[in-house]
Amino acid sequence: MNKNALIAVVLVAIVAVAAVAVFLTMNNGNDDKNDSKDPDPVYSNPGKRIGEDMAKKLPSSSSRLWVYGNSNEDDRINQADVTYLEGVISGKNARTELSDTNADGVVNQADVDYLKSILAAGANTKLNVYYIDDYNTIQKVSWPVKTIAISYCSGVYTTEVTGLMSKVAMVNDEIKNNNWLKLNSRFATVPSSGSVSSPDWEAILKAKIDVYVPGYFSGDTDPIARDQLRGMDVMFKHTCDGDGMPNVNIDRSILMYGYLLQGDMDLTYKYLTWHDDCMSKMKAAAAKLTPAQKENLVMGRSFISTGASTYSITGGQNTNLVHASWAGVNCPTQSLALTPNLYNSLTMEQIETVMMQSAKASNNTVYYIINEHDGLRNSKDLDVGVPAWADVLKNRPETIHYLGMAREGGNSPFYVVEMAFYQNILYPELDTGLDYREMMEYFIDNFTDETENYKQYFDIDNFFKDFGVL
Numbered sequence: 280m281n282k283n284a285l286i287a288v289v290l291v292a293i294v295a296v297a298a299v300a301v302f303l304t305m306n307n308g309n310d311d312k313n314d315s316k317d318p319d320p321v322y323s324n325p326g327k328r329i330g331e332d333m334a335k336k337l338p339s340s341s342s343r344l345w346v347y348g349n350s351n352e353d354d355r356i357n358q359a360d361v362t363y364l365e366g367v368i369s370g371k372n373a374r375t376e377l378s379d380t381n382a383d384g385v386v387n388q389a390d391v392d393y394l395k396s397i398l399a400a401g402a403n404t405k406l407n408v409y410y411i412d413d414y415n416t417i418q419k420v421s422w423p424v425k426t427i428a429i430s431y432c433s434g435v436y437t438t439e440v441t442g443l444m445s446k447v448a449m450v451n452d453e454i455k456n457n458n459w460l461k462l463n464s465r466f467a468t469v470p471s472s473g474s475v476s477s478p479d480w481e482a483i484l485k486a487k488i489d490v491y492v493p494g495y496f497s498g499d500t501d502p503i504a505r506d507q508l509r510g511m512d513v514m515f516k517h518t519c520d521g522d523g524m525p526n527v528n529i530d531r532s533i534l535m536y537g538y539l540l541q542g543d544m545d546l547t548y549k550y551l552t553w554h555d556d557c558m559s560k561m562k563a564a565a566a567k568l569t570p571a572q573k574e575n576l577v578m579g580r581s582f583i584s585t586g587a588s589t590y591s592i593t594g595g596q597n598t599n600l601v602h603a604s605w606a607g608v609n610c611p612t613q614s615l616a617l618t619p620n621l622y623n624s625l626t627m628e629q630i631e632t633v634m635m636q637s638a639k640a641s642n643n644t645v646y647y648i649i650n651e652h653d654g655l656r657n658s659k660d661l662d663v664g665v666p667a668w669a670d671v672l673k674n675r676p677e678t679i680h681y682l683g684m685a686r687e688g689g690n691s692p693f694y695v696v697e698m699a700f701y702q703n704i705l706y707p708e709l710d711t712g713l714d715y716r717e718m719m720e721y722f723i724d725n726f727t728d729e730t731e732n733y734k735q736y737f738d739i740d741n742f743f744k745d746f747g748v749l
Contacts, residue, residue, distance in 0.1 A: 323381055323383050323385070323387070323389035323390075323393075324381075324383040324384075325381040325382065325383055325393070325407065326381070326382055326383070326407060326409065326419060327382065327383040327384055328379070328382040328383065328384055328409075328417045329382065329409070329417055329418060329419060330416055330417065330418075331416060331417045332415060332416055333376075333411050333415045333416060333417060334415040336376060337376070337411065337415065338352050338375065338376045338377050338411070339352040339375070342354065342377075342531075343528065343530055343531040343534045343535070343551075344356065344531075344534055344535060344538060345377065345410055345411040345531070345535065346377065346408060346409070346410045346535060346538060346539065347377050347379055347380050347381070347382050347408070347409040347410065347417075348360060348377065348380040348390075348393070348394045348397050348408070348409075349377045350363045350364040350367065350375055350377055350378040350380070350390075350394070351363040351375070352375050352376075352377055354534060354551070356394075356397065356398070356538070357398070358398070360394060361391060361394055361395060361398070363378075364378055364380070364386075364390060364391050364394060365391060367386055368386065368387060368388065368390075368391070374386055378390060380393040380394045380397070380409075381393040381409070382409035382417055382419070400422055400423075402423060403423055404422060404423060405421070405422065405423070406421075406422045407419045407420070407421050407422070408420050408421075408422055408539060410516075410535060410539060412514070412515040412516060413496070413515050413516055413517050413532070414501075414515055418514070418515070419512070420490060420512050420514055420539045420540070421489070421512055422541060423489075423541065424446065424489045424490055424539075424540045424541045425446065425489050426446055426447075426448035426449075426486075426487070426488050426489045426490075427443065427446045427447060427448065427449075427488065427489060427490045427491075427492055427540055428447075428448065428449035428450070428451075428472050428483060428486070428488045428490070428491045428492065429447055429449075429450055429451075429454075429492050429494065430450070430451035430453065430454070430472060430475050430478075430492065430493055430494040431451065431453055431454075431475055431493075431494020431495055431518070432453065432454070432457075432459060432494070432654075432655065432656065432687040432690075432691065433494055433495070433518040433687060433690050433691040433692075434450075434454075434492060434494045434518050435450075435454060435459050435462065435463070436518075436687075436691040436692050436693065437518040437532070437533055437536055437691065437692055438536075439463075439726055439727050439728050440533060440537075440546065440547065440550045440692045440726045441533065441536055441537030441540070441542035441543060441546065441547045441550075442537070442542045442543025442546040442547070443536075443537070443540055443542040443543070444463060444465060444728045445465075446540065446542075447465055447466075447469060448469055448486060448488055449469050449470055449471070449472045449482075449483065449486050449488055450466050450469055450471065450472065451471060451472045451473060451474060451475060451478070451494070452471050452472075452473060452474045453474065453475060453494075453656075454466055455471045457655060457656045457657070457658075458655040458656065458657055458736060459655050459656075461655075461732055461735075461736045462655070462727075462729065462732050462733060462736065462737075463728055463729050463732065464729065470482060470486060472486075472491070475493070475494055475495065475497055475500075476497050476499060476500060477500070478491075478500060478504070478507075480507040480508060483508060483511070484508060484509065484511070488511065489511075489512060490511075490512040490513070490514050490539075490540060491504065491508060491511060491512070491513050491514070492513075492514045492516070492518075492536070492540075493513070493515060493517065494517065494518055495517050495518070495690070496517055501515065514536075514539060514540070516532045516535050516536050516539070517532060518532055518533070518536065518690075518691070529598070529690075529691070529692065529694050530551065530554055533547065533550065533551070533692055534547060534551060546726070549725070549726075550692065550725075550726055553721070553725070554692075554695055557695045557699065557713060557718065558605075558695060558698075560711045560712060560713055561605075561606050561607075561695075561698055561699065561702055561711055561713065562605055562606075563711075564607070564702065564706075564709040564710070564711045565605065565606055565607030565702070565709075566607075567709070568607045568706065568709075571641065572706075573607055573608065573609040574608060574609065574639070574644070574646055574705040574706070575609050575610075575611055575637045575638065575639055575644075575645050575646065576603060576608050576609065576610055576645075576646040576647075576648060576682075576701070576705070577592060577610070577611070577612055577633060577634065577637050577645060577646070577647050577648070578592065578593035578597075578599060578600065578610070578612065578648050578650050579591070579592055579593075579630075579647060579648070579649050579650065579668065580592065580593055580622060580649075580650050580651065580686075581651075582649070582651055582659050582663075582664040582667070583664070583667050583668050583671055584663055584664055584667035588626070589624035589625060589626055590624070590625050590626075590627070590630055591622045591623060591624060591625070592612055592618055592622075592623060592625060592630065592633060593612060593618075593621065593622065593650065594612040594613060594615065594617075594618025594619060594620060594621060594622075594623060595613060595618070595619060595620050595621040596613065596621070597613075597621050598689070598690065598694075599650070599689040599690070599694075599697070600612070600613050602689075602694060602697070602698055603698065603701060605698075606698040606701050606702055607701075607702065607705075607706065607709075608701050608702075608705060611636065611637045612633065612637070615633060615636055615637070617629055617632060617633055617636075618633065627671070631672070631675060634647070634672070634675055634677050634679065635675075635677065638677040638678075642678070643676065643677050643678055644677065644678045644679075644680065645677050645678070645679055645680070646679075646680045646681075646682060646704075646705060647668070647672075647679050647680070647681055647682070648681075648682035648683065648684055649661060649664055649665050649668060649681070649682070649683050649684070650684050650685075650686050650689065651664055651683075651684075651685070651686060652685065652686055652687075653683070653685040653741045653742070654685025654686070654687045654688060654741050654742050655685075655687065655736065655737070655741075656685070656686075656687065657741065661683035661684075661685070661741065661744055662683075662744075664683070665681050665682075665683045665744075665746050665749070666746075666749060668681065669681055669746075669749035673749075678748060679748065679749075680747060680748050681746035681747065681748070681749055682700075682704065682743075682744070682745055682746065683743070683744040683746060684697065684700070684742065684743055684744075685741060685742045685743075687742075688742040688743060692722070692726065693718075693719065693722050695718065696715050696718045696719050696722065696742075696743070697715075697743065699711070699713045699714070699715040699718055700715040700743040703715050704745050715743060716739055719739050719742070719743075723737060
């Protein structure tokens with residue numbers, strides 16, 4: 280073989296090798312059967328899955344940390360997740376949804392490297408962290424998070440529990456114009472972001488907030504928030520009532536809120552430990568109740584003293600009622616024909632029909648709880664509204680036992696106090712070792728920033744009160 284022929288053969292071989300390399304590169308990750316075993320990090324495309332609908336492929340329901348990188352799908356992201364993820368890649372462990380740390384659709388060595396970056400992140404590390412929001416879509420929060428805007432009352436309490444108050448750079452009108460302003464001196468010094476239903480988008484942009492956190496579902500404003508805020512992170516982990524959305528858990532929101540916004544995780548886990556202990560005791564007690572023992576509770580959401588012609592009763596899958604079920608309380612409005620949705624405008628005649636249908640046949644009793652804006656908002660006084668209802672319903676044949684609750688009491692980190700309130704009043708014979716007043720005191724002493732303000736302005740009788748049979 281002459282010299283020129285040899286050179287030609289070598290060139291052909293080089294081209295062939297290059298072609299194979301290009302083929303492998305272009306086809307990497309396209310074989311669904313093998314993508315979880317691909318160890319090559321070169322082909323990662325972080326964030327490719329942002330916006331993907333996850334409704335039919337959610338992580339484990341037992342997990343409260345739906346953050347990508349939580350590969351073993353427990354409640355923490357730590358070295359155990361690295362070990363588990365390496366096992367996924369080697370074929371030892373089953374692939375979980377949250378194994379895809381960088382949210383690119385492929386589980387490979389790039390995800391391990393990304394997870395290690397999350398674990399090693401410092402106060403100034405720039406990194407996107409991906410998660411599943413309350414609309415069941417994949418989204419991201421950009422670290423570091425230095426400033427946040429919070430809205431609605433539940434956002435106040437969740438921010439306290441997760442040690443994030445020092446990052447609050449904006450609050451909404453509901454906080455600025457009500458008694459929450461008295462709870463923390465920071466609220467008086469930061470600007471307003473407008474109302475929950477009508478945010479001041481320009482003010483939020485001007486404040487250069489890192490993450491805007493809506494307080495609860497708002498069908499009119501949520502869909503346009505990201506467009507209006509032009510790339511600013513909007514974190515839809517709502518801190519209160521899920522408004523009928525599936526897979527909304529207050530404790531899950533609290534944990535993700537603390538983690539994604541880089542809060543005080545020791546404090547956050549302290550809350551969850553307390554929360555879980557209380558829940559365990561209440562569930563164990565409720566399990567001892569027979570169906571005949573379970574009391575019926577109807578939740579009214581309107582003040583009759585305002586003179587309205589129609590009134591609201593909570594039905595459907597409202598968060599308060601879902602939790603009441605595990606506490607052993609029967610909420611017939613979840614299934615009554617008159618109350619198929621969350622909030623219905625009902626006439627007084629329909630209200631009376633609900634009462635009739637909810638009374639227990641054995642003793643003709645129904646518990647009626649008025650759930651309104653008392654508490655720190657104090658725009659409705661339970662001491663006025665509950666007796667007004669009793670006066671209107673005084674001729675009903677049912678025995679009506681009246682309770683009162685501030686709406687913020689059941690849509691916040693102390694929703695477990697609401698459940699204890701039910702058990703303490705409806706089932707005084709149950710021995711849970713929990714007293715709702717003591718639980719509220721524990722919450723204030725352990726999970727608030729300016730605790731003395733809470734002790735001065737936080738009157739539990741404005742949150743939970745047993746009025747008895749009036």
